[in-house]
Amino acid sequence: MMGKGLLSSDRARSFKERSGRVFLLLCALVSVATVLLISLFIFQQGLPMFGDVPVSQFLFSADWRPSGDPPSYGIASFIYASFVVTFLSLLLSTPIALAAAIYLAEFAKGRTATILRSSIELLAGIPSIIYGLFGIAVIVPAVRNTFGGNGYSLLAASIILAIMVLPTIINVSEVSIRAVGDELRQASVAMGATSWQTISRVVVPAARSGIITAIVLGLGRAVGETAAVLLVGGNAPIFPTSPISMGRTLTMNIVTDMSYAEGTHMSALFATAMLLFVFILALNLVVVSISRRSRMEA
């Protein structure tokens, strides 16, 4: 009697445990399934375009005239603009973000640290459309008055993006700087190094892989950002010849034409998304391989 009762409660418990585990697994699979479905969908919608437009024309022509006669679907200007905007924004943000991360990890204490951290968190939480409006109101006129042109430019987009990627780079770098073992710092100081020498020669090099990961994550954010750059980049489908010329990035192109596009034009937008998707995927692989290598080194 006693034994039987125990057995059945054991069985009930193991069933509960197992069903609980299956439930959690199903939830975890939702995100995997979503990624698979999204990529399937994008490729299914985008691939038919290559029946009408040769890959070489799509990637290497700077002529985007979807309503022209005959229409032309070349996204070279957009690839280039995406590249320039991303590069410029990282160039502007990385030094600032790195310095901020060092300060937060090594020096900030008490109230200052709290205020700094919460404002950086706030920066990360601001919707990108707000950044865009701020860009129209402040950055665009500033660029116009300083560098000429109409202000709507790759430079304005880069400045906005630089601000937007700050939290990503700061947070990830700070964590990796913190993770550097104290024995390294102590050893360095014991050798008579100043704290600047300790940071620049010991701590930052030791946190190298984390910092690179931070920059690559920032890069991913910059490449994918849409709403803010859409408002300040000018969005002209031309090949940008300087940082103050107008331009259209890959994401801007997708959003601009999405509402009314159809047929080949629509699949050209999905093909643009395919390219973006592959690019982001590659970036993530880079991040994974960096963190794997650093784990192996450790």
Add this chain to the structure above:
Amino acid sequence: MKKTLMMIALVGALSAAAVFAQGSGESGASGSTKNYTFGGSSTVAPIVNSAIPVFEDANPGVKISYETLGSSVGIKQLQEGTLSLAGSSRELKPAEVDAGLVPTTIALDGLSVAVNSSVSISNLTMDQLAAIFAGEITNWKEVGGKDAKIELIVRDETSGTYGSFKEIVLDSRKKSPSVNAIVARENGELAAKIASTPNSIGYIGMAFNHIITEAGGKVLTVDGVAPSSDAVKSGEYPISRALYVVSKGPLQGGVEKDFVDFLLSAKGQAIVLDSEFIPLD
């Protein structure tokens, strides 16, 4: 135990939903659904495509699709019988009227030209407008303003507004639009950019004149005529045209007549306004 119960409840709810969804789908298919194919002008498309779901809700069993083919192809396919109703942004040619086609005006299309408050001129001719938006005139002094570069602000290529401006102003003068222009995706964005960019000029559906002035921009007269619904209706204002649906012979009953009546009703005309065109009163 609670978790397991929740899971069972969830699975139950999902499968029930699936069964119901399937059930309703089947009943829809087994009912006498009739399909209608309309098509033609891409300018008319946003109006008709917004009207279709509302009309279908009120008329169960009717399925309508609108193929964007361009006015001329639409009219040709209407004559051939592929379409039972065609949207057109141009007037019928005499030959088409002789063939028995009947146009019904469903909306008016008129565009205003707006400039930044820093621009000193208040009128442009159609020829000047065409040259400016084709990128041939690039300085305000060439049209009587001060010596400053003209900043073009246009709409995205797939919008009806872009299409209308191109067809009415540029195509008739064999010019193509300059790509050296800021592209705005919606009227609000366009109005904000005109108001905030010195020496800028752009165009916008006439129904949105007020958002230009509210944002701080200035609406120009064209060929000396101020844009207004009345000036469009009288035909005085040059950047305007009527939008039609065309039928093969006068409409007598049937879903086609119901649909046109719906477009002309207060609800239909509200959709016209929503689609950025001028309703008929």
